Amino acid sequence: MRQVVKMMRVAMSAPVAGVTRFMSPSCGPLSVLFHGPVPRAIGQEKTGTCLWEVSSGHRLGFLVGETQPMELEICLGGVSVPHIYIEEVAGHVGQQVTLKGWLYNARYSGKLVFLQVRDGSGIIQCVLFKNDVSDQAFELARTLTQESSCIVTGTVREDKRSELDYEIAVSDLALVHMAVDYPITPKEHGVAFLMENRHLWLRSRRQAAILRIRASLIRAIRNYLDSHNFVLVDSPIFTPAACEGTSTLFETQYFDEKAYLTQSGQLYAEASAMALGKVYCFGPTFRAEKSKTRRHLTEFWMVEPEVAYLQFDGLMDLMEDFLCEIVAGVLAERASDFAVIERDITALQRVVKPFPRITYDEAIGILTAKGQPVAWGDDFGGDDETVLANEFDRPVLVHRYPAAVKAFYMKRDADNPKLALGVDLLAPEGYGEIIGGGQREDDLNELLQRIDEHGLPREPLEWYLDLRRYGSVPHSGYGLGVERTVAWLCGLHHVRETIPFPRLLDRLKP
């Protein structure tokens, strides 16, 4: 809280040039309020009022090259007004604070101005009465444009007329930079336009809330794995060749040879698990598939835990416990953001153990009964997953798929070799598969046979086969797609809003 001990007022008439020095009689912070043209020393060119805080010291010097008159208020020997974030205002009621942010929206009513200011942590309404502030500050408030950066000083007070129950009674306002013709107005816009302006769209209340939820989810994932003694061992982004399946890879030049961007860190995670037991990798993944749906990105983030000596039933237990804890963690941390995006979280609060577990065969039965038959041996489509998920009030685990539709490294079910020990976790409300996992084939000869059946070359997989030559053990793991999970948590129609700068089939910019 600022406690002004002494105030000096210095009026200067134009033209004044050179260095002006003020000697402070004591140590301590120094606040300077400039009325009129701001000195060049601050790097400003526009007229206005500027709050300049000098951390400590006795001497203040600046260039005055303006041709307009200038007036200074110098507050000496006091404590400067503390800068706080909007999310902290509840703890500063009745106190004078400084907010540093951007203008989100404004309304004017004659001698009264309402500024909605955002600072990344939230949005708060700042009120200026003409009679309570300087003419310069009031004029600035009237002309401040959307997304102009500004510094607000004022008193926090509770007021039910404001959306957040709090508002700032402004005593001073300073311009940092005036924005000109900000493209995204407070009215409605189309998705195409917003995606073109994604770098600015992020500033909107809704997008910021989604990104905070994403960050919270990633933190919850790391917290879970780190606290359960998983070791973070990241997999490479550059990979030498297509090791898995038919998915298209992004090709890039790696000095004198070709390299590909990773489409999964799993094979490397298996090697890491043989070294460190319980591991996970967490990074971007690239798929050059020509997929054009609400569930697909060409670049997305995936966390892939892998555990040595973990077998199939234990894997499903782990997936279940993991998902329950990370969902609960995000709900606890970001309740206000779920409110901002108007997500009804009662469905998310039902994400508790145990999850229903059904076999592929049982899933086929459900789909047939629901009038959406699937031939045995086919994989499920998006609509099939939605029908299955709608049968339950929480995520469902679908396990033991036909081996033919699963990757070469999946271990076969000992009770039925036509089935693979793979499991997908389907999110409720039609969000589909957010986790895919399985027990890995640990027998060298079986694995060689699978590789041949899938028509894959052995040579680039020799290092992977070494894992079955030198102390092979049963092991399992899974991969969770961050964006699909965020889309489900937020109730979004499309994954493109779950990542700051989405990369899609037809979008590489911005």
Next chain:
RNA sequence: UCCGGAGUAGCUCAGUCGGUAGAGCGGGUGGCUGUUAACCACUUGGUCGGCGGUUCGAGUCCGUCCUCCGGAGCCA
């Protein structure tokens, strides 16, 4: 890649039967001491996606290309 839809003011859109290019928002000016995507008055603003064709005349009809949107397959 396939199927469907759309491109008109900075943004969201309307534009009838082929006959002078429209609205709201935004920007600008003025008004208003409690506004909530504020409101009121005035004002500014156009390569009708590109190219070609039909026609006295094309935003409108035809051809073609481009871009975007939605969906499918594949997958997280």
